[in-house]
Amino acid sequence: MELFQLSRKSMADFLLSLKGEGEHSPKQILQQAWAAAHEKKGISTEAFLETKMPAIFEKLLRADLHKIGFSINEIVALGNQIEFTHLSSTAVQNWVKRDVKDLIGSPHLGKKYSVDQAAMLFIVEDLKATLDFDSIRKILALLFNDLDDRTDDLIEPIPFYSAYAAILEKAQQLNSAGKSMHEQTEQYIKKEALKTLESFQDFTDQQKDIVSNILVTASLTVLSAYYKSLTKKYVTATLFLNG
Template identity: 90%
Template structure:
């Protein structure tokens, strides 16, 4: 049975819809993501019946959006629906208790974490592909300020997550014919990061540099995670077929 996974951009849109923001409902986001993934195969009832709908999606579609929060296990379950992502409850528990404790803060919805806190943990997971926790804390501290007041952030967690997810998707499909692969991808990511800044509030030149550089960093780490995941697939296939 086929798994139902989301791109990072679709997950960002889904998280935004869970906050009651954006133009589409959570269900519509999932419908669009599924339809896009099956555009070439044809959209039919039979195709959907052959897709395993994750329990976390079913639960969130029934949730009260006015009071939505996540346990660690729910964050892990949701995060593992993102393409080439592997989260564990033990790891995330360590992050919130130690590694990025001051960045994430305490649960904000009773004993559960908010949608923004979940997004920040997904960002940490992406950055962890190439950065140590000290570096992660330092660069994210430049973006996110008061844990209880997102209005003073340089950029909020979900828009930031959405921005570098979109940049990754464009770079991933960038046509690099006729130019050095590495230079071509880097140039594409830098250009997209600068263009992305146009959609946000006015920044000072220093703030533009900060946000742009961290968008580039995050996009490159996702690209790294993609190649790491692809490598593991080939290793697993080789060992399974020839072991």
Template identity: 40%
Template sequence: MQAFSLSRKEMSALLLSLTEKSDRNTLSILQDAWAKFHQEEVRKGMSLTAFLSTDIPPIMQKMIKGTKINGLSLADIAALGQLIEYSTLSATAMQNWVKRDFKEYLGSPRLGRKYSVNQAALLFIIDDLKSALDFESIRQLFRILFLAPERDDDDLVEPAELYFGYAELIEDMKRSPVLQAQGIAERSASKQYSWKTDSTLKGAMDKMMDKLTHLNPSEKDAVRNMLMIAAISVQTCYFQSLARQYCNAALFLDF
């Protein structure tokens, strides 16, 4: 069976579609994500055969059927996390984060025995950041963005919106040859690189920051910094995944 794969932008859009803050349909997000990897089959009229060979986790089956999702269990979040490209999220790791490492920020399930969309997004964010940062550094960043852990109404930005923000930034960088070429040129030309002087990255982030009209300048700087840190951490995830693939290939083909 072929695994269903989602980019972080697709996953963040999927999470937001489960809330009232998105006008996108959950099913259409999944359909677009699947079709992206099966263009040839769709063109040849072989969509059914291709879909039947795709592994669909139970939580996604509920979404496809249009079942209302009232919260997510840790098993649901782990199943979704395993669909994210370059991710190594596991249910065991999440249990440790919830019960110990990030208990003050994740807390107990918000929706009965299930976790909210923001809690799920926070788990995905932790998984991304841990590839480049230690847990104490991540907690310090969370204190800047989420202020009092026991309250949600004082957050500079909701976790689900933060996740979508840096996921969108990553996609802008990936799909824009101009952004990539200019960014590389400017970074190589400067001995002391700063994203704040990188016009291409700054422009991409400013576009997103314009949506956060409730923040003052210093608060916007805090969110900008977090977006950049998270985007770089995801690039670290990619290179770690690539290294594992090459290592596995080298070991397997040694005959």
């Protein structure tokens, strides 16, 4: 059966909807994501029946939005519905207990983590494709301040995740126009990062530089992960067919 996976932008929208924010409900976000993925194939009941609906989606669609929290296993299950993402419970457990403990903090909802904490772990997963944990801690500490008070963040986790996800989607649609593909992509991502900040009127020039540079960093590291995943796919196919 076909897997039902989300782009990072759709996942950001889904996370926002789980907080009761945004313009659409969680179900509407998933419906839109599925419809967009099947636009060329045709949207039909038969097509949906051929799609495997992940148990984590089914569970969250039934959940009370006022009481949503995630165990480590649920964060992993949800994160693995994002394109080119490969989380494991053991790895995430190590992150929250050691590698990014001071960044993520303790579970905000009893023994469960909040939607914002889940988003931060997805951001960490993206960044670790090219950065070490010390670098990840340092750059994210510039964005996210008091773990228990999101109001003092330069930008909150989900809007930040959504911002670089949107930049990525646009960058992946680029057509070459004279410059090398790599140079063009880098310049485009920089331009889109600056454009994203236009809506943040209260930022100082220094804060704009910080957020812009980290948006570019996050976007490029996800592209790196994409190419790494694509490389593994071709290597696996070659060895399987010719081994």
